[in-house]
Amino acid sequence: MDFKVVEAKWQKFWEEHPELYWADDNIVKKKKYILVEFPYPSGSGLHVGHAFSFTGSDVYARFKRMQGYNVLFPMGWDAFGLPTENYAIKTKRKPQEVTKENTDMFRGQMKRLAYSFDWGREINTTDPNYYRWTQWIFIQLFNKGLAYKKEMPINWCPSCKIGLANEEVVDGKCERCGSEVERRTISQWVVKITEYADKLLSGLQKTDFIDKVRQAQINWIGKTSGVTIDYPIVDSNKTISCYSTRPDTNFGATFVVIAPEHERVMELTTEENKTTVEDYIKKSRKKSDMERTELQKEKTGVFTGSYCVNRLTGKKMPIWVSDFVVLTAGTGVVVGVPAHDQRDYDFAKKHNIEIIPVIVPKDGSNWDFGKGPYLNIDDALVTNSTFLNGMTAVKAKEKIINYLEEKKWGERSSNYHLRDWIFSRQHYWGEPIPMIYCKKDGWQPVLEKDLPIVLPEVEAYEPSEDGKSPLSKIESFLKCKCPICGGDAQRETDTMPNWAGSDWYYMAYCLVKKLKTNIEANDTFTDIFSDSQKELKKWCPVDVYVGGDEHNTLHLLYSRFIYLFLYDLGVLPKEIPEPYYTRISHGVILGSDNQRMSKSKGNVIVPETVADKFGVDVLRLYLMFMGPFEGTMAWNENTLMGVKRFLDRFYLYIDNQYNLNTDSSISSKVIISKTILGVSRDMESFGYNTAVAKLMEAINTMDKLGRSDLMILIKLMAPMAPYMAEELWEKIGGDGSVHQSEWPVAELKYLREDEVTLPVAVNGKVRGEIKIKNDMIQKIDEVIAMAKSLEKIKEWIDGKTIIREIYVSGKMVNLVVKE
RNA sequence: GCCGCUGUGGUGAAAUUGGUAUACACGCCAGACUUAAAAUCUUGUGGUAGCAAUACCGUGUGGGUUCGAUUCCCGCCAGCGGCACCA
Numbered sequence: 060m061d062f063k064v065v066e067a068k069w070q071k072f073w074e075e076h077p078e079l080y081w082a083d084d085n086i087v088k089k090k091k092y093i094l095v096e097f098p099y100p101s102g103s104g105l106h107v108g109h110a111f112s113f114t115g116s117d118v119y120a121r122f123k124r125m126q127g128y129n130v131l132f133p134m135g136w137d138a139f140g141l142p143t144e145n146y147a148i149k150t151k152r153k154p155q156e157v158t159k160e161n162t163d164m165f166r167g168q169m170k171r172l173a174y175s176f177d178w179g180r181e182i183n184t185t186d187p188n189y190y191r192w193t194q195w196i197f198i199q200l201f202n203k204g205l206a207y208k209k210e211m212p213i214n215w216c217p218s219c220k221i222g223l224a225n226e227e228v229v230d231g232k233c234e235r236c237g238s239e240v241e242r243r244t245i246s247q248w249v250v251k252i253t254e255y256a257d258k259l260l261s262g263l264q265k266t267d268f269i270d271k272v273r274q275a276q277i278n279w280i281g282k283t284s285g286v287t288i289d290y291p292i293v294d295s296n297k298t299i300s301c302y303s304t305r306p307d308t309n310f311g312a313t314f315v316v317i318a319p320e321h322e323r324v325m326e327l328t329t330e331e332n333k334t335t336v337e338d339y340i341k342k343s344r345k346k347s348d349m350e351r352t353e354l355q356k357e358k359t360g361v362f363t364g365s366y367c368v369n370r371l372t373g374k375k376m377p378i379w380v381s382d383f384v385v386l387t388a389g390t391g392v393v394v395g396v397p398a399h400d401q402r403d404y405d406f407a408k409k410h411n412i413e414i415i416p417v418i419v420p421k422d423g424s425n426w427d428f429g430k431g432p433y434l435n436i437d438d439a440l441v442t443n444s445t446f447l448n449g450m451t452a453v454k455a456k457e458k459i460i461n462y463l464e465e466k467k468w469g470e471r472s473s474n475y476h477l478r479d480w481i482f483s484r485q486h487y488w489g490e491p492i493p494m495i496y497c498k499k500d501g502w503q504p505v506l507e508k509d510l511p512i513v514l515p516e517v518e519a520y521e522p523s524e525d526g527k528s529p530l531s532k533i534e535s536f537l538k539c540k541c542p543i544c545g546g547d548a549q550r551e552t553d554t555m556p557n558w559a560g561s562d563w564y565y566m567a568y569c570l571v572k573k574l575k576t577n578i579e580a581n582d583t584f585t586d587i588f589s590d591s592q593k594e595l596k597k598w599c600p601v602d603v604y605v606g607g608d609e610h611n612t613l614h615l616l617y618s619r620f621i622y623l624f625l626y627d628l629g630v631l632p633k634e635i636p637e638p639y640y641t642r643i644s645h646g647v648i649l650g651s652d653n654q655r656m657s658k659s660k661g662n663v664i665v666p667e668t669v670a671d672k673f674g675v676d677v678l679r680l681y682l683m684f685m686g687p688f689e690g691t692m693a694w695n696e697n698t699l700m701g702v703k704r705f706l707d708r709f710y711l712y713i714d715n716q717y718n719l720n721t722d723s724s725i726s727s728k729v730i731i732s733k734t735i736l737g738v739s740r741d742m743e744s745f746g747y748n749t750a751v752a753k754l755m756e757a758i759n760t761m762d763k764l765g766r767s768d769l770m771i772l773i774k775l776m777a778p779m780a781p782y783m784a785e786e787l788w789e790k791i792g793g794d795g796s797v798h799q800s801e802w803p804v805a806e807l808k809y810l811r812e813d814e815v816t817l818p819v820a821v822n823g824k825v826r827g828e829i830k831i832k833n834d835m836i837q838k839i840d841e842v843i844a845m846a847k848s849l850e851k852i853k854e855w856i857d858g859k860t861i862i863r864e865i866y867v868s869g870k871m872v873n874l875v876v877k878e
Numbered sequence: 879g880c881c882g883c884u885g886u887g888g889u890g891a892a893a894u895u896g897g898u899a900u901a902c903a904c905g906c907c908a909g910a911c912u913u914a915a916a917a918u919c920u921u922g923u924g925g926u927a928g929c930a931a932u933a934c935c936g937u938g939u940g941g942g943u944u945c946g947a948u949u950c951c952c953g954c955c956a957g958c959g960g961c962a963c964c965a
Contacts, residue, residue, distance in 0.1 A: 388964035697904050752902035818898040823946040825898045875945045
């Protein structure tokens with residue numbers, strides 16, 4: 060088979076028949092929404108990771124279509140982002156143009172690799188018709204009080220010249236470029252995702268994510284529960300609040316520590332400590348997050364001069380400042396119980412603070428507090444704590460929280476690892492945040508009729524040292540009128556983070572036809588949403604969401620949040636509380652040296668090159684055969700050659716007999732039925748490696764087949780090798796496109812074998828086998844008698860006593876003997 | 879430290895979820911075709927012993943449950959991924 064000729068032929072055919080892969084909004088048929096993460100269209104084209112996940116998803120989509128589902132399998136472009144902006148700056152071109160080129164390239168490559176996307180639903184996050192919706196969503200967040208402007212210390216990447224979300228900082232370095240991140244204080248838009256922490260947590264129960272993903276989400280949200288305790292400040296009528304998950308140890312509290320960035324630090328600092336505290340704050344501000352965590356053994360800190368009172372014991376506790384306390388965790392102030400917390404212990408030791416044990420081992424043994432804190436919770440009893448004495452730590456925690464609440468000294472509360480979401484980016488190539496600042500009216504959202512706020516075409520997009528967005532230098536963009544008073548006002552010049560466009564793209568695919576609807580005077584976006592209930596109800600939730608592990612926390616959480624928010628807003632169908640039903644995480648392909656592919660290592664495999672050399676079908680089949688879909692596996696040219704051999708053999712096998720007038724032999728019929736069953740089951744669970752193995756086995760063991768069974772084989776092959784299947788389907792005279800043919804169903808009569816081979820074991824070790832007719836399966840005594848009469852078995856049981864005879868119906872016989 | 883995952887031939891990996899361990903593929907050995915090579919095809923291929931039938935051992939490791947464990951339970955070892963001074 061000359062794959063180049065065949066590919067060209069069918070590519071043309073598919074191009075002329077896009078309806079093959081259209082999802083139908085109107086037809087009454089069971090639906091399947093199969094979503095694969097849309098790519099960032101970089102200048103280097105589709106890489107092998109894309110090819111892998113797209114092929115896996117495509118095989119599933121084709122399989123489901125053939126099974127009679129109305130399949131929605133869309134594709135689009137997550138096209139805002141720094142690489143394009145940087146590239147545009149370097150080449151002095153417009154990001155819009157560069158994006159257009161890149162998406163054209165990606166689309167072409169995808170079509171060549173035969174992905175059966177519904178191209179009628181293509182979306183692009185940089186299309187103003189798309190991002191006006193992204194902007195509209197932001198306005199809804201603002202209107203509900205979930206988006207607010209705040210002076211915030213941010214993670215600043217000096218190389219990208221951009222503020223980064225906490226999530227984008229890895230090991231104190233910029234996730235993209237690897238430069239050391241600095242701290243800067245900038246006024247930023249922040250989205251209160253924390254308000255949805257509990258809903259994001261409980262909503263997980265309505266999904267069927269794989270455990271790994273579910274756990275990742277739970278850990279990321281990181282809910283703990285405890286109590287916020289107010290400690291009165293000495294010589295003041297104020298209090299200071301600390302969050303604690305271990306109030307059961309609170310009788311042992313001896314000091315309080317406040318984070319250096321905390322707004323109340325100076326208020327607590329007495330005159331004589333002012334200079335030392337100020338010095339300390341300055342020093343710790345200079346430290347990057349990296350340094351702060353690197354130096355974790357050394358618990359530095361200074362005394363503020365103030366004290367507060369532990370009302371449980373009446374003890375005066377000194378208030379210290381230390382950068383081991385994280386401002387954004389809890390209240391940013393920590394109560395120190397050195398006897399039962401490693402960090403508190405280290406701090407107390409260093410600064411000579413009293414250590415009071417209040418938890419002891421249950422078994423009465425002595426703990427040497429000179430060596431370290433006692434951290435055990437399970438086998439511990441409370442002591443030295445008046446009314447808590449003798450209780451287990453768990454019981455004491457409940458009791459003390461109730462007590463503190465009664466006394467109004469504290470309040471039961473929860474804390475989350477999840478942080479509010481910094482939404483501002485000081486860059487050009489992103490969605491403009493649709494807000495206006497008026498001196499008189501403050502921050503106001505852009506009126507719906509004025510959406511989208513389109514990115515102006517600019518000459519220079521370089522980010523600047525002052526950290527301001529390039530848009531701030533464009534007068535015509537900056538200046539505007541206040542939507543309330545009509546007076547002079549200024550536009551927000553920050554743009555949105557990359558996540559914004561991908562937060563709701565799976566919904567956009569459903570209502571793609573309405574995305575461009577004109578907003579008339581009386582129309583609103585909400586109206587269009589309401590008008591789209593039919594489409595949303597039709598397709599959502601996403602049945603299978605295929606993506607990479609790297610998006611299991613952030614993207615998945617952000618987009619779930621946006622969905623839950625819009626759901627509460629009432630614009631989404633009531634019966635669909637979560638956007639994604641299942642999540643499949645695809646594996647990673649390493650270079651042939653078992654290392655991550657990278658240009659510097661020279662181990663990059665380009666899918667197009669492989670397709671040029673061996674054909675698309677070989678590439679696709681090989682990707683599916685490499686190993687389990689979720690696994691990490693290395694590229695191996697030898698295995699690829701094996702797959703090529705198989706495809707050649709498969710083609711010849713059909714080509715040699717499709718016009719012979721033979722009938723299938725019974726044994727071949729049996730193999731065909733088993734293969735149908737096995738391949739279908741494997742495809743259902745993304746077990747493509749074993750699906751291919753079963754097809755290989757079939758070809759290896761089968762003799763001549765009749766026409767209808769050859770057609771079945773072609774169909775089974777169609778999702779993975781779409782070109783060859785289409786070619787063979789035409790040869791054999793099948794109707795239309797093989798991809799619209801019906802998925803075969805195994806014939807039960809061939810699956811029912813009339814003879815079963817049973818292994819016979821003695822003491823669990825297989826020593827022989829018997830063949831029994833089907834109607835014998837239930838006859839226990841006869842089967843066991845047969846087993847015992849086997850010559851080979853006799854050798855093992857003669858002269859011994861059979862103490863047990865086990866017959867697992869239709870499975871095996873086991874005889875337990877004793878000397 | 880916390881959470882999650884993985885460990886099976888020379889290699890990538892299977893095993894219908896407790897019932898013949900190593901399917902399928904690569905690699906390797908031998909053979910056929912060829913002047914030769916490549917390609918293709920055929921046979922063999924977990925280890926040890928044996929000419930052989932066969933026997934014993936064998937799924938990281940040590941225990942346990944069971945007639946029977948790659949599969950379930952407990953401990954350990956190694957590796958991978960994520961989070962981490964979160965109070």
